[in-house]
Amino acid sequence: SGNSQIEFNPNYEIAGSFADLRQIPRHCVTLIKALGQGAFGEVYEGHLSNLPGEPMTLSIAVKTLPDIATPQSQSDFEMEALIMSKFNHENIVRFIGVCFEKMPRLIVLELLAGGDLKTFLRESRPRWLGQGTVPPTPTLRMIDLVEMALDVAKGCNYLEENHFIHRDIAARNCLLTTKDSGRVVKIADFGMARDIYRADYYRKGGKAMLPVKWMPPEAFLDGIFTSKTDVWSYGVLLWEIFSMGYMPYPGRNNQEVMQLVTAGGRLEAPNGCPLQIYQLMTQCWSTLADERPHFSTIVERLGYCIQDPELSTAPLPQLMHKNSSSMEPP
Numbered sequence: 001s002g003n004s005q006i007e008f009n010p011n012y013e014i015a016g017s018f019a020d021l022r023q024i025p026r027h028c029v030t031l032i033k034a035l036g037q038g039a040f041g042e043v044y045e046g047h048l049s050n051l052p053g054e055p056m057t058l059s060i061a062v063k064t065l066p067d068i069a070t071p072q073s074q075s076d077f078e079m080e081a082l083i084m085s086k087f088n089h090e091n092i093v094r095f096i097g098v099c100f101e102k103m104p105r106l107i108v109l110e111l112l113a114g115g116d117l118k119t120f121l122r123e124s125r126p127r128w129l130g131q132g133t134v135p136p137t138p139t140l141r142m143i144d145l146v147e148m149a150l151d152v153a154k155g156c157n158y159l160e161e162n163h164f165i166h167r168d169i170a171a172r173n174c175l176l177t178t179k180d181s182g183r184v185v186k187i188a189d190f191g192m193a194r195d196i197y198r199a200d201y202y203r204k205g206g207k208a209m210l211p212v213k214w215m216p217p218e219a220f221l222d223g224i225f226t227s228k229t230d231v232w233s234y235g236v237l238l239w240e241i242f243s244m245g246y247m248p249y250p251g252r253n254n255q256e257v258m259q260l261v262t263a264g265g266r267l268e269a270p271n272g273c274p275l276q277i278y279q280l281m282t283q284c285w286s287t288l289a290d291e292r293p294h295f296s297t298i299v300e301r302l303g304y305c306i307q308d309p310e311l312s313t314a315p316l317p318q319l320m321h322k323n324s325s326s327m328e329p330p
C-alpha cells in the first residue's frame, strides 16, 4: 500500500487535480442492473470492456449523477471521485475512473460482489430451525468475524497514516469482495468526509443527518473530529460485527443515545462476545480521545486474537431468535 502522504487540507485548492481523474470512454461502460440508491442517484452493477490496453472485461459498480443535479451536487460528485482516486490500499474500494464527458456523469469503482457488511452479518446469523439448528449454509465462525474486523482496521489505519478523517466508519459503509470464505472487507463509501470537505453538510440537513450512534461525545457536542473520532466509530463497528448486524443501542433514538453516552453509558458486550474483543471496544469508547488506541494498535491486537486458538475456533454464539426477520431484542 502506497504510503504517499495525502494532504487533505481543506484550504488547499485541489480544483486543478480534477484533470488528473482518469476519464473512461462512455462506450466502454455497460450497465447491467441497479444495485440501489446512492446519495445522488442510482448505483449500478456494470461491465467495463475494450479499455485501451486492458483486454479483460471488468465487473464494476457505477455511481450516477442525475442530469437534473444542481451545480453543488455536481461538485460534490467530483469531490467524492477525487477523494477516492487518491487512495491505494487493499481494504479501500478501488477507484477506476470517471465518465464526465456527458450526462449522466459516472464514477466507476471496483464491484464488491459480496454486498455490504451489515446485510451480510444479518444474513449470516445462525438460524433456529426447530429442534436442531442445522445451518443450511456453512455459518461463520468467530475467526471469520475477527478477520473482517481486521480488514476494516487495516483500511482505517491507512487513512489515519494519511491524516484522512473518514467521519462515518460503520458496517453499512463497508463491502465484501464475496460472501464466501476468502472474503475481503473494504471501506467503500466516503460521502460524509466529502460533505465536510466541502464544508456544507449543514446544507445537507445538519444534525439530523449525523450518524450519532457512531460518534463520540466531543463530535456530537462540539463538532470536534480527529482520527480518534474514527476510532470511536470503529469500536461501534466492532460491536456491529460481534452482534451480527444489530442496530447499536437497540430501542433508543439519537437524543437518548447522546444523553446515555455523555453520562458515561456504553454499549454492552454482544451475546458471546470474547472478552478481549469487548475490552478493545470499550477502549475505543474512552471519553478522553487521547486514551483511545491508534489503529496500528487495534490491528496488532486483532492479529493476536486470530492467533488465539481458544477464540478463533469458537463457534458463533447462538442468537436465540426464531428467524432472521424477528424484531431485535428490546
Ligand SMILES: C[C@@H](Oc1cc(-c2cccc(S(C)(=O)=O)c2)cnc1N)c1cc(F)ccc1N1NC=CN1
Binding pocket: 035, 036, 037, 038, 043, 045, 061, 063, 093, 109, 110, 111, 112, 113, 114, 115, 116, 172, 173, 174, 175, 187, 188, 189
Ligand atoms: C456505491 C456502492 O458501491 C458498491 C456497491 C456494491 C453492491 C451493493 C449491494 C449489493 C451488491 S451485490 C451483492 O448485488 O453484488 C453490490 C458493490 N460494489 C460497490 N463498489 C456502495 C458502497 C458502499 F460502501 C455501501 C453501499 C453502496 N451501495 N450503493 C447502492 C447500493 N449499495
